[in-house]
Amino acid sequence: MKNLTILLLLFTAIINGQNDLPTGYFSNPMDIDLILSGSFGELRSNHFHSGLDIKTQQREGIPIYAPADGYVSRIKVSHYGYGKALYIHHPNGYSTVYAHLQQYAGPIQDYVKKQQYRNESYEIELFPQADMLPVSKGELIAYSGNSGSSGGPHLHFEIRDAASRPMNPMLFGIEIPDTKKPLINTVLAYPVGEDAHIDQKQNPMKLRLILQKDGSYKTEKITALGKIGFGVSTNDQLNGASNKNGVYRITSNYNGTEKFDVLFEKFSFAETRYLNRYIDYGYYQDNRNRVQKLFRESNNPLSIIKNEDESGYITVADGFNSNYVIAVKDFKGNTVTITIPIEGKELPIVEPKKDDKTDSYAYSNEATAFTKGKFSVYIPAESLYEDTYLDIEANGDTLHLHEDNIPLHKNITISVDASNYSESDMDKLFIGRLNWYGDPYYNTTYRQGNKLSARVRTFGNYALVSDTEVPTITPLNFSDGKWISNNETLQLKIEDELSGISNYRATLNGKYILTEYNYKKDVLTYDFDDEVVTETENKLKVIVTDNVGNSTTFEATFFRKPL
Numbered sequence: 001m002k003n004l005t006i007l008l009l010l011f012t013a014i015i016n017g018q019n020d021l022p023t024g025y026f027s028n029p030m031d032i033d034l035i036l037s038g039s040f041g042e043l044r045s046n047h048f049h050s051g052l053d054i055k056t057q058q059r060e061g062i063p064i065y066a067p068a069d070g071y072v073s074r075i076k077v078s079h080y081g082y083g084k085a086l087y088i089h090h091p092n093g094y095s096t097v098y099a100h101l102q103q104y105a106g107p108i109q110d111y112v113k114k115q116q117y118r119n120e121s122y123e124i125e126l127f128p129q130a131d132m133l134p135v136s137k138g139e140l141i142a143y144s145g146n147s148g149s150s151g152g153p154h155l156h157f158e159i160r161d162a163a164s165r166p167m168n169p170m171l172f173g174i175e176i177p178d179t180k181k182p183l184i185n186t187v188l189a190y191p192v193g194e195d196a197h198i199d200q201k202q203n204p205m206k207l208r209l210i211l212q213k214d215g216s217y218k219t220e221k222i223t224a225l226g227k228i229g230f231g232v233s234t235n236d237q238l239n240g241a242s243n244k245n246g247v248y249r250i251t252s253n254y255n256g257t258e259k260f261d262v263l264f265e266k267f268s269f270a271e272t273r274y275l276n277r278y279i280d281y282g283y284y285q286d287n288r289n290r291v292q293k294l295f296r297e298s299n300n301p302l303s304i305i306k307n308e309d310e311s312g313y314i315t316v317a318d319g320f321n322s323n324y325v326i327a328v329k330d331f332k333g334n335t336v337t338i339t340i341p342i343e344g345k346e347l348p349i350v351e352p353k354k355d356d357k358t359d360s361y362a363y364s365n366e367a368t369a370f371t372k373g374k375f376s377v378y379i380p381a382e383s384l385y386e387d388t389y390l391d392i393e394a395n396g397d398t399l400h401l402h403e404d405n406i407p408l409h410k411n412i413t414i415s416v417d418a419s420n421y422s423e424s425d426m427d428k429l430f431i432g433r434l435n436w437y438g439d440p441y442y443n444t445t446y447r448q449g450n451k452l453s454a455r456v457r458t459f460g461n462y463a464l465v466s467d468t469e470v471p472t473i474t475p476l477n478f479s480d481g482k483w484i485s486n487n488e489t490l491q492l493k494i495e496d497e498l499s500g501i502s503n504y505r506a507t508l509n510g511k512y513i514l515t516e517y518n519y520k521k522d523v524l525t526y527d528f529d530d531e532v533v534t535e536t537e538n539k540l541k542v543i544v545t546d547n548v549g550n551s552t553t554f555e556a557t558f559f560r561k562p563l
């Protein structure tokens, strides 16, 4: 009997593969209800979401407590991305990550400020020794915020394994109520084989969904032949919020045989950009709707796809009726199924595969170089996921470098011969990606003689742009020569029209002061709490430089009662 129990336990462990995870080890990092605006594995721009986005009641400053004992292993402060981020290493080998913080707490905050002043830089990355900043379970470590590339106040929370791979925090017993089924947005069918068709067409087709009484879906019956595949766009909804989150698992079967299995439990940062291979990238660019392809194509090494031997495609034979069934699950097991009835039929093709042949062809496994007008483009091997015809045209200082309906995995290089510009004008040039309105977005531009180059990771329109305008600096809550004893902060608006702000530096009476740059509001803030102002008359100096080196100096005097 005892042996049987052990055997059963072992068997369950093998099936789940999760039994070794410490559930109950990490507590809720905030004293508020866990309501999510983002889930683990959710499909985002160029990446899978690596943690939970926990709502913070539309405000900043919610206390964050260490969910377990450990020590601060890393601190990173950046204008973009995670903003103010904190990493805690725990003795069980896992780490927890907190991002978009408003500020750190206690000795952590003191340490960061000290290092920022020492480095004379707001942006900083620190790796404290294990004994430097220990934390115990329940200790206040930070306050939630909206820093970095965050679109609203929330805490981004991650659990990473010993190899720094983000894991689904829900696997650790973090309880989030969810009684709602996933939503199904779109189902696409893809004819893949040379002679394959779906309803006599050789191009991807959107299937009409018919809701059944039990909440499941059926699509209209399709006629098909040959090698085909399917894709689904889906979201999960959790209790207490209307946010559209990611699902936990999608499986599919063909007449009862499993075909595809994608599971959002763990991935590595090295593979996260393969999201662009996994989703129908072109469909997303046109429709802003991410369809997950339920088949593994070449150059897709994603470990979240669990079926190793099979690609996920099916082969439909003439005269054979069958069903393809997709099942979408959330973490709590709420499931929606979609049944696609298929009639195998050899029929004449009425809509052949669209082909956009151009004179520029690039192989995915070889490096390719193109020259058009004064531009040249270098595409390294493995930048493209598949061999592709590219539409590349140059017109004076503008380059049409295909459309952004094809993803790039690696950086490609755009170079421009700028020898028609004078030596001094050349210094003010940069390569910018043009948005829909034709406004340029700065790319780090290198100059070598008369050649300018930039490394980019999206197709689209680019141009050689000249920026001769200096940044602007405008005080927001003070003016020159005034008393401001009651101000808690100094705030200035700093802006640069074309190439954008590269760096900034502020001094008070000749001494460096720490200012925080919020790129979303174009605001630079100095906090009077940081350093005690000892003078009555204070001379403020702020220098802002743009990406091509144009710079502006702002000076003002203010009066303040010394503390």
Ligand SMILES: [Zn+2]
Pocket: 038, 049, 051, 052, 053, 155, 156, 157
């Ligand atoms: Zn997040």
